[in-house]
Structure formats: C-alpha cells, structure tokens
Amino acid sequence: MNDQPRDDIAPTTGPEGPDAPLHRRGIKSYVLRAGRMTQAQTRGLEEVWPRLGLTLAERRQDLDALFGRRAPRVVEIGFGMGASLVEQAERHPETDFIGIEVHAPGVGKLLDEADKRGLANVRVYREDALAVLEQGLPEGSIDTLQLFFPDPWPKKKHHKRRIVQPAFVELIRTRLKPGGTFHLATDWQAYAEWMAEVMDGAPGYANTATPDTAPYVPRPEFRPLTKFEARGEKLGHGVWDLIYRRED
Template sequence: MSSQQASQNKHDRADDAIHDKKIRSFVLRQGRMTAAQQRGIDDYLPRYGLTLDEGRIDPAQVFGREAPLVVEVGFGMGNSLLEQLQAMPDHDFVGIEVHLPGVGKLLCEAGDLDLDNLRVYRDDAVEILNQCFPDNSIDLFQLFFPDPWPKKKHHKRRIVQPPFVETVRKKLKIGGRFHLATDWEAYAEHMRDVMNAAPGYANTASEGDFVPRPETRPLTKFEQRGEKLGHGVWDLIYRRTE
C-alpha cells in the first residue's frame, strides 16, 4: 500500500469515526483568539453564557421579562446577530455557535454595548434544542448560511434534514417562523424540498418557494460582495401551522 493510500484510508477511518455515534453538521476548528475575543469570553461569558448541563430553561426567567424569543443556530462571528440585537431591543435572542472565536467576538461587542437581550450557548445545536428549550417556546428560528457540505458523500452532514426540521417545529410556537438562508443554490433546493415535505409547516412565500430578504435579516458584507459578483442568496420562511 502506498503512503498516499494509507493516508487516505486513515482520513476515511477518521471520517467514519465521526459518524459512528452521531452525524454532526459541524467540524470543530481551533482558531486563534484575538485579545478582544478572549476578553469577551473572560469578561462576559458569565453574564451571557448558558450551558447544556443547566437543562431546560424558562426564557422569561432567563431574560427577566416576557418578550418574543429568537433563536439562531450558527451565528459565525456574530455580526448580523449583533445588528439584530440592537435593532430589535423588544426581542430576546439566544445564539448557538460552536466556534469559540465567534462566540468571544459577539460577547465582547454585546457586553461593551451593555445589551441585555442576548444569551449564548456553545454546544451542539441539536442537543441544546432537545434538552434546553421547552416545546412551543420560540417565535423565530434562524438558520443563516449553514455549511452546505457540497460533496455528495457529505450531504448526510447537512443540518437541514427531516429530524432536525421536526425538532425545530416542536420548539416553535404555533404561528412561529423558521427562516433559512443560503448562498448555495443546490442547498437552497435541498432546504426547500425538505421543508415542503415536512408536516406542520406552511411556506410564507407569496410566489414560488423563496422570499425576498426580509428587513429582519441584516445584509452581510459577504452578501454585498457576492451581489456585485452576481452571486445569489436564497431565503425561505416557513410558519408552523400545527
């Protein structure tokens, strides 16, 4: 066996090992922390952080008020979520992100602005949804630009799959919305097909399947660059009906 074949086999075994117990939609990458990001963790995680070990939460108790609840999975570096926090102070937000630099950056910026309407989990979104959120508790669930896993052999890692969609449905209030966005057309079609087949949802689009970007989703610098290059972005919004 050549060294190249041995290396490939090792990679395949490692890839298979990831999926032995559970297929995950993310891969943890160790990123270097800036001083500001580390300060966000050190200074503000005690204020904003929630953990899986704490179990089921009562959002009104967590935030100290009754307000519409928005949950976002995979907020990345937190730029658009921070914009929403400031633009929608009458809403409470829970962000879920596994990558520490992004968590640190968001915490640093939100803390320095003394924002009260944010809480953050750093763990597997599926486990958090199942164990920490009561059924019928979320007004708006956001999934913006998740990893499209473009290779066919990796499609099983895509987070938008029937079991995940059903979990989200149970956590949404009746009439609550599930907002998805992607800049990969093939993944947009996959999202649409999964959502259209899922029971208990209705597409809110007035024509076709996709909707114009609503004002509640900030336009990112990445999108602005993409638009100049002719790249598309696809938004889907579904409402829970039952």
C-alpha cells in the first residue's frame, strides 16, 4: 500500500463490462512477493495453521459447524499482516471472522497473533479470494465482506488487474445475506472513483452513504485505524470508505 493518493496516475477509462469473465484466466489482482519469514510467522504457519487454517480441499464450508455456533460472519479479503482483522476479532468475540490472504508472512503473523490472544473466532484461507468465494463459502452466508486497501494498479494498462470488477461484486452479492454489506476502503482517489462506478452500476446493491457525503461514508468506528492510516491523516492524505448493502 502506498503512502498517499497520487494525482499523476493515468485517468481511468471505466471498469470492465458486466460480461468480463470472473477469473480472467491468467490475470491476477495480486503479485506474490517473496519475503523472509520471522520466527513468529513460521510458528503461525507450522503450529497454528492446523487449527485455524482452511483449504479449498474442504469444499463448501458449513460455517455453523466450523465455528461451533451460529453468529454474525465477517470475511476480509487481503488482510495484509492481519493487524486490523485481529483487532476486530478481539473487540467482537460475538462475531466470527474469516480472513483471505495469499502472502505467507501475513498469514503466519495473523495466526501467531490470534493464537497468542486466544481468539477462537478467526479462521484463515491462504488462497485466491475468487476461488474461496466460488468454492469455499456458501451463498447467503456472510453478514459483511471487507476489502480494505487493495492494490490500486494505478497504471491504465493494469486496470484489468483491479479486483473490483462487475463480475467480482456480483459474486460477493451472492455470498452476502440479504441486508449484508460490502465495505471497501482505499487511499487512492482514482480507485475510489472506480469502485463507486462499479458498485453504483451493480444490480442488487444500495449505497448506504447519506446525500451529503455520497458516494462515500465517513470512516466507521468499527474499522480499525491502522498506523499507516494515522500517519497519513497527519500528513493530510485521504482515505475513502464505501459501504453498499445487498438489497435482494
């Protein structure tokens, strides 16, 4: 994630059309980066993963059976190093959280922290988010889906890699419960405008913003303020939140 929105990026030409293939085979919205693993991250992957890790080999999850209860369910795509997700899970033990992340250091860090804090309401996929939504999560099973600070892919030639596309948000809609919410946040204004364009054109969603702030909402208190974001606020950098509700 970059330090601030950029004014010098190429103007957007709009998202792909509604018939764009969901996976756009061979095109990924992320790049796997090699990184050195810390002892804690390695511990998370080796010792905690067997208890809290999920795989697509398990196919469609029965979430009540998975967590041993019926509770509100939140899914976060691309949780990075997991600080925000861990904080939310600790604050809200009455809610179950599923994180999806492809980068091993972040997955290991989250698992290590969840274990040290004794959190029983967290599970983690180390998989492509589209595959998890399609194959792992049942329809109408999610109360909230969070997508915070995804890669903005600012160059025009890379816009096809942006995860927020019509087919993607339609897939999310099918996994949300009626009345469930899709919460997006970005620190790139051009990507915020792209997100709003895609979401406003998506059937079955309603923007929860008030007329005086639309299409954006003030940062909700339930979204933890990261150290990066706090530093950016002091420097006058912007962050844009959008929350859409499933209407049908």
